[in-house]
Amino acid sequence: MPAHDIATSQFLEPAVMTTPGAFAPLLAGLPAGIAAVAQALHGLLIHEHMAGAYGVTLTQQDRASVHIRPVAGLLGQIAARDRRPLTVGRAPASRLAGNCRHFTVLAVAALRAQGTPARARCGFGGYFGSGAFKDHRGWRRRHRDVRFPPGIAAGGRHAEGMTHMTRTYDTSEAAGTDGFFYQAIVAEELDALRAAGRDKAGNPLHVQVDRDGGAPLRCCLREARPGERLLLIAYTPPGTAGAYAERGPVFVHAERCDGYLTPHRYPPEFAHRQQVVRAYDEQGRIAAGVLAADGRQAQSVIAELLARPEVELVHLRNVGYGCYNCAVRVRTD
Numbered sequence: 001m002p003a004h005d006i007a008t009s010q011f012l013e014p015a016v017m018t019t020p021g022a023f024a025p026l027l028a029g030l031p032a033g034i035a036a037v038a039q040a041l042h043g044l045l046i047h048e049h050m051a052g053a054y055g056v057t058l059t060q061q062d063r064a065s066v067h068i069r070p071v072a073g074l075l076g077q078i079a080a081r082d083r084r085p086l087t088v089g090r091a092p093a094s095r096l097a098g099n100c101r102h103f104t105v106l107a108v109a110a111l112r113a114q115g116t117p118a119r120a121r122c123g124f125g126g127y128f129g130s131g132a133f134k135d136h137r138g139w140r141r142r143h144r145d146v147r148f149p150p151g152i153a154a155g156g157r158h159a160e161g162m163t164h165m166t167r168t169y170d171t172s173e174a175a176g177t178d179g180f181f182y183q184a185i186v187a188e189e190l191d192a193l194r195a196a197g198r199d200k201a202g203n204p205l206h207v208q209v210d211r212d213g214g215a216p217l218r219c220c221l222r223e224a225r226p227g228e229r230l231l232l233i234a235y236t237p238p239g240t241a242g243a244y245a246e247r248g249p250v251f252v253h254a255e256r257c258d259g260y261l262t263p264h265r266y267p268p269e270f271a272h273r274q275q276v277v278r279a280y281d282e283q284g285r286i287a288a289g290v291l292a293a294d295g296r297q298a299q300s301v302i303a304e305l306l307a308r309p310e311v312e313l314v315h316l317r318n319v320g321y322g323c324y325n326c327a328v329r330v331r332t333d
């Protein structure tokens with residue numbers, strides 16, 4: 001199979017963030033086609049920075065949904081507010097608050113559900129001082145990509161700007177120390193394993209108690225407290241493919257936890273650990289591996305590796321056993 005076909009088929013399947021889960025029928029009710037999907041999403045979501053253009057003032061509570069990342073979580077919130085089909089546009093004040101990322105992941109999920117290969121186009125910002133919207137980096141090269149919101153939002157100068165085609169920019173501004181997203185294992189994915197009683201490798205799950213504490217937890221990126229109930233699961237980290245998609249043991253909470261609440265910060269409870277920062281390219285192949293003495297050094301290594309155009313994401317891994325801790329990407333919101 002030519003490389004192009006492999007890549008295209010990859011963008012037909014839902015991934016962790018774009019899996020609709022129990023809300024698949026809701027998503028399937030959307031009309032077909034890019035324009036129709038875009039139109040429908042504008043009736044469901046409101047951009048947190050565009051709310052004023054619709055005469056809506058978002059409260060702090062309204063803005064909580066901006067931190068929801070997986071599509072299943074977004075659809076759950078949309079359905080909880082209003083049980084009508086997604087084709088029914090909600091009044092602006094009743095739409096779920098989000099940002100460009102929410103329009104994008106929902107559109108990608110809807111298009112994939114319709115058999116249209118799609119993937120998110122990340123890192124497109126108007127804050128480089130040139131007065132135009134620029135790409136952070138040229139890491140998306142070969143496919144038709146989804147950028148949102150398109151210019152159909154009322155009063156959307158910002159939205160129109162985001163649909164402009166721009167040439168690729170190599171900008172290191174994106175690689176500041178707070179410019180990253182530290183990705184724990186998504187709660188919904190772990191819920192599914194707990195409900196099934198088995199991990200993805202088919203191993204039955206057994207609760208164990210971490211008597212002394214200290215086990216690194218990949219659900220909330222902190223160390224276990226003494227006496228906490230844990231599961232040891234076999235897990236394939238994101239961003240890997242083919243022979244590089246290795247599966248390894250990770251600890252997670254036995255019951256659902258709050259997740260990692262400061263995803264733009266290096267996990268403070270991992271900062272004392274030596275780490276290997278392992279970089280992967282767009283094809284999921286290892287692109288580099290660098291040993292870091294602690295969290296501070298790891299952050300500069302992360303910045304250096306994620307600034308490379310060929311690097312898609314990096315993993316933080318334990319030094320002795322090589323176990324995966326979390327993935328780090330360039331922040332896209």
Ligand SMILES: [Zn+2]
Nearest residue numbers: 219220253257
């Ligand atoms: Zn946890």
